[in-house]
Amino acid sequence: MAGEEEEEEEEADEYQDDMVVSEEDDNEEEVEDDIPRGESIVELESDEEIAIAPAAAKGSRSAKGHQSKPKGSKALTMGRGFGPGHVQPPSRFTKGTGTKMRQRGIEEWVKGGQEYRFATFFGPTEDDIRPALQTRNYWHTQETLPSRKEGHLRRSFWITDAAHAKEENTTRKWYEDHGRAYFEAGQTVETLSDGCGKEYMVNSGPESMNLLIGDIQKPQVHTMKRGDFMSTSKPFGSDPKRRGWVFNLGSRISEAQWAPNEKGGTQYLAVAVQQNQTEQESTEQDPADTQQNKPMENPRAPAFTATKPFPTSIQIWAFDSLDNGDLDYSTPPRLEQVICTDWGAPKALRWCPVGISDSAEGVDGSTVHLGMLAGIWSDGKVRILDVSHQKTGDGPQKTQYIRYSRAAFEIELPETIPSCIHWLSGTTLAVATASGVLAIWTLTRLGMFPTADSQGSEPFRPQPWFYRQITHTYILTLSSGYPSRPQYVSTSAADGFDRLFDLRSPLTDTTCSSRGRMLVLTQAWHEHTQSFISPDEYYMLKHSLIRSYHRNVYSIRIDSSITSCATSPVHPCILVGGSDGIVTASNSTMKVLNTKSRPWQLPWFMHEWRPPVEMIPMKIKGGALQAGDEMSGEHPTVGKTNDVVTKAPATNGNPDKTATAPSNPILNQPLTRITEGYKAVQPGVQYPDETMRYKEGAKYLTTYEEQSAISKLAWNPNLKFGTWAVAGTNSGYLRVEDLGD
Numbered sequence: 199m200a201g202e203e204e205e206e207e208e209e210a211d212e213y214q215d216d217m218v219v220s221e222e223d224d225n226e227e228e229v230e231d232d233i234p235r236g237e238s239i240v241e242l243e244s245d246e247e248i249a250i251a252p253a254a255a256k257g258s259r260s261a262k263g264h265q266s267k268p269k270g271s272k273a274l275t276m277g278r279g280f281g282p283g284h285v286q287p288p289s290r291f292t293k294g295t296g297t298k299m300r301q302r303g304i305e306e307w308v309k310g311g312q313e314y315r316f317a318t319f320f321g322p323t324e325d326d327i328r329p330a331l332q333t334r335n336y337w338h339t340q341e342t343l344p345s346r347k348e349g350h351l352r353r354s355f356w357i358t359d360a361a362h363a364k365e366e367n368t369t370r371k372w373y374e375d376h377g378r379a380y381f382e383a384g385q386t387v388e389t390l391s392d393g394c395g396k397e398y399m400v401n402s403g404p405e406s407m408n409l410l411i412g413d414i415q416k417p418q419v420h421t422m423k424r425g426d427f428m429s430t431s432k433p434f435g436s437d438p439k440r441r442g443w444v445f446n447l448g449s450r451i452s453e454a455q456w457a458p459n460e461k462g463g464t465q466y467l468a469v470a471v472q473q474n475q476t477e478q479e480s481t482e483q484d485p486a487d488t489q490q491n492k493p494m495e496n497p498r499a500p501a502f503t504a505t506k507p508f509p510t511s512i513q514i515w516a517f518d519s520l521d522n523g524d525l526d527y528s529t530p531p532r533l534e535q536v537i538c539t540d541w542g543a544p545k546a547l548r549w550c551p552v553g554i555s556d557s558a559e560g561v562d563g564s565t566v567h568l569g570m571l572a573g574i575w576s577d578g579k580v581r582i583l584d585v586s587h588q589k590t591g592d593g594p595q596k597t598q599y600i601r602y603s604r605a606a607f608e609i610e611l612p613e614t615i616p617s618c619i620h621w622l623s624g625t626t627l628a629v630a631t632a633s634g635v636l637a638i639w640t641l642t643r644l645g646m647f648p649t650a651d652s653q654g655s656e657p658f659r660p661q662p663w664f665y666r667q668i669t670h671t672y673i674l675t676l677s678s679g680y681p682s683r684p685q686y687v688s689t690s691a692a693d694g695f696d697r698l699f700d701l702r703s704p705l706t707d708t709t710c711s712s713r714g715r716m717l718v719l720t721q722a723w724h725e726h727t728q729s730f731i732s733p734d735e736y737y738m739l740k741h742s743l744i745r746s747y748h749r750n751v752y753s754i755r756i757d758s759s760i761t762s763c764a765t766s767p768v769h770p771c772i773l774v775g776g777s778d779g780i781v782t783a784s785n786s787t788m789k790v791l792n793t794k795s796r797p798w799q800l801p802w803f804m805h806e807w808r809p810p811v812e813m814i815p816m817k818i819k820g821g822a823l824q825a826g827d828e829m830s831g832e833h834p835t836v837g838k839t840n841d842v843v844t845k846a847p848a849t850n851g852n853p854d855k856t857a858t859a860p861s862n863p864i865l866n867q868p869l870t871r872i873t874e875g876y877k878a879v880q881p882g883v884q885y886p887d888e889t890m891r892y893k894e895g896a897k898y899l900t901t902y903e904e905q906s907a908i909s910k911l912a913w914n915p916n917l918k919f920g921t922w923a924v925a926g927t928n929s930g931y932l933r934v935e936d937l938g939d
Contacts, residue, residue: 356728398510409931412434413434429443453546464519627640682728729751729790754797772784906928908925910926
């Protein structure tokens with residue numbers, strides 16, 4: 199009994215030692231702070247050194263490694279507050295067998311409550327933790343979608359108004375003093391006629407699309423021509439609560455980005471669809487380009503090879519708003535500008551996050567200046583365009599086709615092609631490549647734009663101030679902690695690792711995540727939790743916090759692979775799209791701050807595409823379909839977008855009642871179905887349905903049609919219009935809607 203009591207006393211002393219930080223430890227941490235930034239701090243202490251250590255005096259460590267308490271000293275114990283004297287993470291921890299390591303950073307968080315969690319994720323001081331608590335208290339009522347009435351639109355607590363204003367003033371001053379002249383001198387544009395401009399908008403998609411949309415009991419089939427649009431409230435009897443538009447752009451939506459326009463009454467959306475070389479163009483350049491290669495068997499490796507130039511376009515759509523920021527569903531959207539280029543297909547587009555002015559319409563309203571647009575084209579070059587167009591008058595705005603033949607800022611990287619781009623500030627652009635190189639340019643530096651002396655036979659190439667091989671494989675995504683942490687850059691590569699770099703010290707201040715088993719094709723910075731979000735192989739969305747990047751916090755789960763995600767700088771709601779066509783909204787802030795919280799998920803809509811029935815392996819038997827499937831109708835006639843072709847017969851909710859099978863013209867054409875009106879759910883991390891879990895060592899997997907997948911999601915970054923969202927699909931279906939109330 200006496201031996202057991204001594205062991206219990208020793209365990210109690212060890213526990214007390216862990217909860218007490220002496221003045222000696224404080225002095226050790228002060229020494230670490232004096233070490234210059236960029237140098238590695240790693241000290242190893244072997245078991246032999248600890249074993250032969252002399253007997254410890256009062257106030258020092260004993261031979262057993264215990265910290266003794268000096269007589270009369272004041273110990274700093276763990277309290278309930280978040281002050282700097284209350285949360286002091288230890289600087290020593292055990293790694294491996296018999297090895298103690300001290301390094302810059304913190305101990306892995308494996309125990310403790312909210313105090314340890316906040317200190318690990320955000321920092322040990324009160325200034326570090328205060329924004330997290332403010333975020334929790336401000337948005338605790340927002341479960342899924344943001345609400346304008348409840349005041350959910352606000353910029354992050356992690357960045358002050360003064361810092362935001364300084365960023366705007368610095369960017370706008372540079373543009374007015376130097377940038378405008380650089381773009382006017384180096385950028386060549388011309389206006390095309392309607393006939394010539396429409397040739398740049400040709401894509402390989404079908405001329406029309408059948409869309410099944412509306413009430414679940416009475417869906418309607420609408421036929422939409424390529425380029426047509428329709429109100430989201432039309433299939434529901436002009437419901438005023440549904441404020442949005444659906445488009446048929448014909449081919450896969452490869453990009454959709456909102457332009458910065460904080461105080462303008464019109465919001466502008468840049469959209470790029472998949473465009474390929476025509477058969478005639480490919481034959482003239484190289485007959486081998488017309489060969490249809492099997493998947494993964496293209497000898498040209500298109501992901502690593504630049505294409506030859508061919509005509510493509512970027513569409514600029516305009517959406518009007520009401521005085522309170524709601525989307526004006528009574529005014530149809532307008533295709534105001536088409537950016538025509540001969541540089542190949544646009545692969546990535548990013549607007550400069552800082553607008554050139556508060557309103558894109560300007561003071562006189564005769565010119566619409568949208569700002570700087572950076573993009574990657576398939577010819578292997580990165581360009582920055584200064585996008586603007588003229589108003590046509592008091593009548594309806596006509597589409598202007600503007601051809602850009604030369605860009606003022608153009609980048610071509612040696613022996614590789616760019617794979618992704620990202621703005622680190624209003625004047626700094628980062629570019630990642632297929633060879634694992636990260637390069638960064640700042641427009642305010644000298645030598646970024648060609649001058650009169652540099653106009654020669656050799657192409658002008660601006661030199662980056664940062665150029666480093668950060669990985670040895672293809673970089674898939676690139677993101678930064680802008681606006682609060684622009685110095686942190688996160689990437690995902692084809693080797694399965696996500697990497698985080700601090701540009702102030704990229705050699706030493708770097709870390710990587712655990713290796714994944716799938717390609718991460720989407721990544722975003724979540725400002726309100728100070729984390730980078732990305733998908734994993736378990737159909738879940740993970741948060742990688744900058745202070746705990748190697749560990750993951752899982753928040754959102756869907757039933758298929760995540761293909762796209764989007765965050766907003768003015769509210770914490772996250773949009774997630776999957777390969778099955780689902781788009782889900784959730785606020786995962788509470789899950790990051792409290793591991794016991796189960797976030798709500800609200801599906802926005804479900805997009806499903808099927809080929810002609812004759813191409814589906816499973817055939818219809820008996821000529822009848824169950825209620826809820828495609829209903830009978832006549833051959834759809836191509837016409838106005840609001841032409842209702844078929845209506846489903848009423849079944850009064852009876853699942854056993856059958857309906858006549860659709861006619862052959864309907865079945866012989868592809869069909870897109872949109873369903874909405876789902877309830878919010880709390881799925882948790884594990885699958886509640888047993889059919890989705892592992893059985894007998896295997897798991898049921900579903901293969902979805904490629905055209906059903908969600909290809910692009912984006913929130914409107916402007917504060918007043920932060921509830922506007924856009925979703926693009928592989929079938930060419932584009933949806934723009936105001937999701938707030």
